[in-house]
Amino acid sequence: MTVLKRLRKLLPLVLVAVLVALSIVLFLGRVPVGVKYGSPYSGLPDAITNGMDIVSAARRQVGVTVVYDPSYRVIPYPNGDVPIDRGVCCDVVIRALREARGIDLQRLVHEDMAAHFLMYPSLTRWQMLRPDANIDHRRVLNLERFFGRMGWSLEVNKDAECYLPGDIVTCLIGGDTPHIMVVSDRKSRDGIPLVLHNVGGGTREEDCLFSYDITGHHRLPSAP
Numbered sequence: 001m002t003v004l005k006r007l008r009k010l011l012p013l014v015l016v017a018v019l020v021a022l023s024i025v026l027f028l029g030r031v032p033v034g035v036k037y038g039s040p041y042s043g044l045p046d047a048i049t050n051g052m053d054i055v056s057a058a059r060r061q062v063g064v065t066v067v068y069d070p071s072y073r074v075i076p077y078p079n080g081d082v083p084i085d086r087g088v089c090c091d092v093v094i095r096a097l098r099e100a101r102g103i104d105l106q107r108l109v110h111e112d113m114a115a116h117f118l119m120y121p122s123l124t125r126w127q128m129l130r131p132d133a134n135i136d137h138r139r140v141l142n143l144e145r146f147f148g149r150m151g152w153s154l155e156v157n158k159d160a161e162c163y164l165p166g167d168i169v170t171c172l173i174g175g176d177t178p179h180i181m182v183v184s185d186r187k188s189r190d191g192i193p194l195v196l197h198n199v200g201g202g203t204r205e206e207d208c209l210f211s212y213d214i215t216g217h218h219r220l221p222s223a224p
Contacts, residue, residue: 051166
């Protein structure tokens with residue numbers, strides 16, 4: 001049997017293996033692998049004040065972060081940040097958790113992605129072949145996956161009473177643009193919690209919690 005004939009016999013097996021590998025990658029990148037969901041009612045009402053440190057840290061960004069800037073930047077590692085006057089929606093959360101809890105999402109997300117890269121959507125969404133500590137933690141889908149893997153995700157509902165100060169909500173704007181917000185302790189006239197976020201024009205506190213299609217509801221453990 002010539003080499004060419006052998007290759008022709010092996011080709012279908014190779015194609016099948018490639019298709020199986022691609023299917024596994026797509027599966028791992030799109031489903032909430034390792035995500036642990038809790039009840040949004042758990043901890044009520046004792047949990048109401050647990051996230052106030054996060055709210056306060058996010059609110060201090062209002063009037064300081066005044067530009068929405070999604071450009072890619074090389075930043076230090078760990079505890080890296082873009083200039084404080086600018087950023088994206090993820091930067092509101094990153095800065096709030098860093099100030100309030102000493103949580104460095106840049107380092108934590110990078111370490112988890114380095115160990116479990118295929119559990120994140122970077123390959124399927126952005127065609128990235130390895131983690132990038134400059135940008136990974138600044139992407140909503142990566143944070144959403146990380147929070148779930150940490151066991152911080154709650155079931156999504158539209159009960160305003162379940163969204164407590166300091167909760168982190170992920171959503172879609174316009175049906176396909178991922179966004180992330182911090183739930184405030186302040187409420188609208190209708191009793192809906194306000195949110196702190198940067199959807200354009202810098203960090204603001206606004207009444208728009210249920211204006212978008214919510215995809216994730218996350219709550220950190222109580223501060224030590």
